[in-house]
Every structure is written in structure tokens, then in C-alpha cells.
Amino acid sequence: MEIKITKTEAPKEQVDPTKLSFGTEFTDHMFVMDYNPEEGWHNAQILPYGPIELSPAAMVFHYAQETFEGLKAYRLADGSIQFFRPYENARRLNRSNERMCIPAIDEEVFMEALRALVEVDKDWVPDAEGTSLYIRPFVFATDPYVGVRVSNSYKFMIILSPVGAYYATGLQPTHMYVEDQYARTVRGGTGEAKCGGNYASSLAAQEKAGKLGYQQILWLDSLEHKYIEEVGTSNAFFKIDGKFITPSLSGTILPGITRKSVLELLRHWGETVEERQITIDEIVEAYKNGLVEEVFATGTAAVISPIGSLTYEGEDMVFNNGEIGSYSQKIYDTLFGIQTGKIEDPFEWTVKL
Incomplete structure (x- = not known):
């Protein structure tokens, strides 16, 4: 899969990894790919993280046709990075997509997108104890249409967030x-x-x-x-x-x-x-x-x-x-x-x- 990469000209200042909360900070880039019946999944891009433009009539707003996943990447002691069971997430995303009448995304396409985005933003993977890079893939309907039916067009996106513990109390019961x-x-x-x-x-x-x-x-x-x-x-x-x-x-x-x-x-x-x-x-x-x-x-x-x-x-x-x-x-x-x-x-x- 060819992925067009456009890097940000204004990198963000990263938060001290020992002070990370959960889900509040986001990296410099995001992955975006489009779907339509004629071309299938296409136009894969990595872009600077930022707002996206959608029609107010986009079907996701009105009929909630969307799915998402959550997984993590970890910084190892030797500085390398690894994912935990990412193929399971790819499979589960497609099971969710099937239930929500959304076109499947090939597992290898999912993995290519994941790897490419984390590679671009690898400096954001924190190394403090108990931290990780939370990865949020998601898919949503984009047809500008007010009426209940399956959308014909979709976006698949991935955003990244360096995180600390989910609960502020950590492992406290x-x-x-x-x-x-x-x-x-x-x-x-x-x-x-x-x-x-x-x-x-x-x-x-x-x-x-x-x-x-x-x-x-x-x-x-x-x-x-x-x-x-x-x-x-x-x-x-x-x-x-x-x-x-x-x-x-x-x-x-x-x-x-x-x-x-x-x-x-x-x-x-x-x-x-x-x-x-x-x-x-x-x-x-x-x-x-x-x-x-x-x-x-x-x-x-x-x-x-x-x-x-x-x-x-x-x-x-x-x-x-x-x-x-x-x-x-x-x-x-x-x-x-x-x-x-x-x-x-x-x-x-x-x-x-």
C-alpha cells in the first residue's frame, strides 16, 4: 500500500512522560484513508494531526454508523517499540465493521497503516514506568445524506496518544x-x-x-x-x-x-x-x-x-x-x-x- 506522508511544520512540545494522564495528549500526525464503492479503500495518507472537514449531513452524526479499536505500543528497555496483539485488534475491528455494515479493512492494510504512523511519531512513545502509546483506529460513515440506510463512503483513521495509567489511582482497587x-x-x-x-x-x-x-x-x-x-x-x-x-x-x-x-x-x-x-x-x-x-x-x-x-x-x-x-x-x-x-x-x- 502506498502511503503519502506529509509531516507537520509545527511539532508540538511533548508532555513530561512522568506526568501523562490518559487520553488528553495527541501526537503530531494521524493516518487517514477513504472508501467508496468504485475504488474501495484508497488515498492512504499520514497528515499533521488536526481537524477534519465533514458535511453537517455526514451520516455518522445522524445514524452512528462507526466502529473503533484500542491498542497500545510500548517502549522497551533497549529503545525499540512493540505492539501487543495488534492482529487481534484488526480482526475485531472487522467483526465490528460487519455488524455495523461497514466495509472490511484488510488486516495487512491495517498493520501497514499502524506501523507507518507509529514510525513517523515514534519519538512520542513514552519510556517512563507504566506509560505507553495508546492507539485509536476508527472508521465512520461520511455520506452527506439524511435518511436511514448504509453509507457508501467512509473514512478510516488512526490517532495516537501517549498515556499514563487509565485510572488516576493506578492499581488501587x-x-x-x-x-x-x-x-x-x-x-x-x-x-x-x-x-x-x-x-x-x-x-x-x-x-x-x-x-x-x-x-x-x-x-x-x-x-x-x-x-x-x-x-x-x-x-x-x-x-x-x-x-x-x-x-x-x-x-x-x-x-x-x-x-x-x-x-x-x-x-x-x-x-x-x-x-x-x-x-x-x-x-x-x-x-x-x-x-x-x-x-x-x-x-x-x-x-x-x-x-x-x-x-x-x-x-x-x-x-x-x-x-x-x-x-x-x-x-x-x-x-x-x-x-x-x-x-x-x-x-x-x-x-x-
Whole structure:
């Protein structure tokens, strides 16, 4: 694929890597590629980061036909850069695209674009402890048309953001509220696609939890408000009586790449893992019987988020004395160690720039 590169004439001043927050700083350049039925995906460019021009009638604004991904690049001790499981992101983007009626993007085209952009902005990959370069690929409908149908034209873009920890508290366990009023998605909906509508629909519940003093929410299913689905924007894991349990992929939750990595890691260690439906009542009962050992969430942004407590129907369940569990710490240390090259990668998950 030929990529036209136009470099910025006004490079930004970079933030001290020890002071990075999450998702507020962006690099000097962005990748842009267009689609139409006649030419397919074409006109690949790397341009100075900045505003884009769209018609006010662009269909993405009115009908939310868009998808996105999130992955990271890491600076290794020797100064080199590597990605963590980028082909998984390319595949998941296309699964989301299929659900949202968006043309697929060839995996190698995705990787060429990714490599080219990070190469141009490689000086932005931070090297401070706990930092990384967050990568946001996204696709959206651009037809100027007010009417409900599939768009004919699209843009595929990638932007980059040097980041610190997702949560300001780092690996400190979070306090979560079990949401039993709002629903994130429904079976047959877009829950397993990574699209903006899923996140927009979660905002009311997130605002509600925040006003009550909680950092995140645990979603239950939309039909019975009984089965556990996701933790905010992450996948949920419970260590109960020596077993690791996570909700099965039933079409209503995102098939997380970190989730998949944690499952593979636990099985590699010989742990018992169950992917199945699990009810909130089962968690409450196991908690009352002293069987809940650890609870944590998994996702690209935070990697591992220990959960110190859950509040359900006015009752607080505190796990592991509100402290990070030994397995949560072990999983984080192993995954982040592989991602940053400090630990050998026996799974061939990492890809060098």
C-alpha cells in the first residue's frame, strides 16, 4: 500500500512522560484513508494531526454508523517499540465493521497503516514506568445524506496518544456499583461490536454511579437484570473457591483482547477457568459463604483493574479487605512485563515495530 506522508511544520512540545494522564495528549500526525464503492479503500495518507472537514449531513452524526479499536505500543528497555496483539485488534475491528455494515479493512492494510504512523511519531512513545502509546483506529460513515440506510463512503483513521495509567489511582482497587436499572445493550444488539453507541448508552449509568461516589459500574443483563455482563468498559473476572469465572461471550459483551489473554495465561498456569453465565445472586451467595477471593476487570486501557468492593441493593461486598489480590497483581505483572519486554513472551503476542 502506498502511503503519502506529509509531516507537520509545527511539532508540538511533548508532555513530561512522568506526568501523562490518559487520553488528553495527541501526537503530531494521524493516518487517514477513504472508501467508496468504485475504488474501495484508497488515498492512504499520514497528515499533521488536526481537524477534519465533514458535511453537517455526514451520516455518522445522524445514524452512528462507526466502529473503533484500542491498542497500545510500548517502549522497551533497549529503545525499540512493540505492539501487543495488534492482529487481534484488526480482526475485531472487522467483526465490528460487519455488524455495523461497514466495509472490511484488510488486516495487512491495517498493520501497514499502524506501523507507518507509529514510525513517523515514534519519538512520542513514552519510556517512563507504566506509560505507553495508546492507539485509536476508527472508521465512520461520511455520506452527506439524511435518511436511514448504509453509507457508501467512509473514512478510516488512526490517532495516537501517549498515556499514563487509565485510572488516576493506578492499581488501587476500585469501588463499583451494580447497575440494575439501565442496560448497556440487548441480545441481538451491538453489544459485541466496538462502536460508540454502546458507550453513549452507558453514560447515564456512569453519571449515576459517580454521583453516588463510585468509580465504575457492573452491568447486568437487560432482560432480567440478573446475569453479570461487563464492568464499565471492561470484562469481569471472579476468583471463587479457587476457580476463575468470567461471563461467556453471548453477543452482549465485548470480546476483549485482554480478556482473551488473561484466559490463555490462566490456563497456561494450570488454573481452572470457567466461561459461563454467572448471576449476581451467585456472587452474593458466594460472598456470604466467604468464597469470593478476588474480583478484577480486564481491558486494554487499564490492563487489570482490581475491584475492592461491589454495592448491590444497598449492601457492600468487600473483597480481599479492599486490597489488590495476589492473582490480580500476578496477572498484571506478567501481562505488562510481556508488553514491555521485561518478561519473555512464550505466546508470540508481541509484534515489533
